Amino acid sequence: MSTNRTARLAARPHGMVTRDLFTFADEAVPEPGEGEFLVKLEMYSIDPAMRGWINEGRSYVPPVGIGEVMRSIAGGIVVKSNHPGFAEGDAVTGILGVQTYAVSDGLGVSKVDLSAASMDDWLGGLGMPGLTAYFGLLEVCKPKEGDIVVVSAASGAVGSIVGQIAKLKGCRAVGIAGGPEKCSYLTDELGFDAAVDYKQDGLFKALRAACPDGIDVYFENVGGEIGDTVLAQMNPFGRIAVCGLISAYNATQAPDGPKNFRSILVNRLNVRGFIVFDFLSQYPEGIKQLGEWNKAGKLKLRQDVREGGVDAYPETLNLLFTGGNNGKLVLKA
Ligand SMILES: NC(=O)c1ccc[n+]([C@@H]2O[C@H](COP(=O)([O-])OP(=O)(O)OC[C@H]3O[C@@H](n4cnc5c(N)ncnc54)[C@H](OP(=O)(O)O)[C@@H]3O)[C@@H](O)[C@H]2O)c1
Structure with a gap:
């Protein structure tokens, strides 16, 4: 296994995001403990909320701490598991961070069916x-x-x-x-x-x-x-x-x-x-309905998939604030 490329928050922003707010490093791939699993990430959902998550102060979730891996919803494949609910090869999405490998205990992580829709759809219109x-x-x-x-x-x-x-x-x-x-x-x-x-x-x-x-x-x-x-x-x-x-x-x-x-x-x-x-308990209903509309051709999804991996994160995020994205913005790991 290679290394874990990470984007960690180094400073709080003032205005638009700049590269120097993050440090990029190759770290050891973490080992999953008992009840945990390791995910190799394939793509990051790039969301406007990320800009709020790096501000100091009270919001609907605590801010990302200085030195922490940047928070992101991401999708990937389980490569090692000590968790009864997740097996090697499972495709998953969840809050897994801007990094190439993430360890999770399963909280807030969902399995997705890649035969039904692509990972970018699961991060976009079906997510x-x-x-x-x-x-x-x-x-x-x-x-x-x-x-x-x-x-x-x-x-x-x-x-x-x-x-x-x-x-x-x-x-x-x-x-x-x-x-x-x-x-x-x-x-x-x-x-x-x-x-x-x-x-x-x-x-x-x-x-x-x-x-x-x-x-x-x-x-x-x-x-x-x-x-x-x-x-x-x-x-x-x-x-x-x-x-x-x-x-x-x-x-x-x-x-x-x-x-x-x-x-x-x-x-x-x-x-x-x-x-x-706020609607967490109703997610299954929403996912089912969106999937059915999409399958029936009644709901068109458009993803804007960018290359560049973890290191391209700051510039990719800023596309959302200049209108540079066309559809759901995702960054390939
Ligand atoms: N409440 C929630 O739980 C929740 C969850 C997800 C998203 N959101 C919010 O939903 C909104 C859309 O998010 P999204 O993920 O779907 O992003 P998005 O619409 O795919 O991308 C952001 C778009 O916002 C527009 N924009 C940026 N700066 C603007 C400005 N100053 N004036 C007018 N338009 C501007 C741009 O489009 P144009 O080229 O048309 O300007 C840009 O492409 C955001 O406000 C986000 O925070 C809320």
Whole structure:
């Protein structure tokens, strides 16, 4: 067996992630103890949340500690096992870190069937991002047939699934994304009813043109000016799922609050933040349904698979914040 290449957090960020925040090293491959197994990792899920995990301070999970292997959801193959539930050769996904080998006791690790879908699908539309879209839309927003559903970061891992599920539920799906190519992808390939390019001037008017009857459901992935503009066009008794606020993840000072906060009052909006693992007990239902839709050709998944291994981690992560990714971003080990 070779060595374990690791990316360990060396310092806290200020603004965008830089290489010097991490140390890269070849370490001894760890030995699994009793009740543990060793996974050889194949790919890392690169997620916007990673930027939050390296900040100091209180969040929904503790920050990655200085000197610790960078946290990541990843997929790989079990190569040694002292665990009754996992055997050599099992394909698994879970929080396994940005490294080439990981030891696990099985907590939060799931077996995946590579004959049913590829590892990148299990990290994307059939994994955490797909479940985020599924539960965030269906459980938090409770869309009704005919509702007008808007989603931001619409061409990405979560947003692309939100719009497609909205269509499956008989809603009008409108995506907000950056640039003409991402917008045509939404309407021409994923079947969204309309797409709005927020990089063009006149976002308010363009959104109004795409949603002349207002907005019933907003799946918030971005925040900032985009979130504020949607807020101003919500219909009475609309629902907003606050899933992410990516526009502010690299901010070096607190962003301005929404100017259109009043809309929550006058329109009696239901606004709820959520984290996907709030729905942990319902994951089997979500995985089954997403898999069935995908198999039936009703749900298209797109992964953006990058090369470069552990050492390419910082630059790959930053693609999420420049819009450089097209679909679910994963990095090959
Ligand atoms: N609550 C949860 O449990 C949970 C779970 C997973 C993800 N999330 C959140 O869901 C959101 C989407 O995540 P994802 O994994 O699906 O990523 P993604 O959409 O595949 O990639 C991120 C996209 O965000 C857009 N973006 C980046 N900076 C922006 C800015 N300043 N203004 C507008 N758009 C910007 C870019 O698309 P454009 O090119 O269109 O700008 C970029 O491609 C994130 O906010 C993430 O934190 C939440």
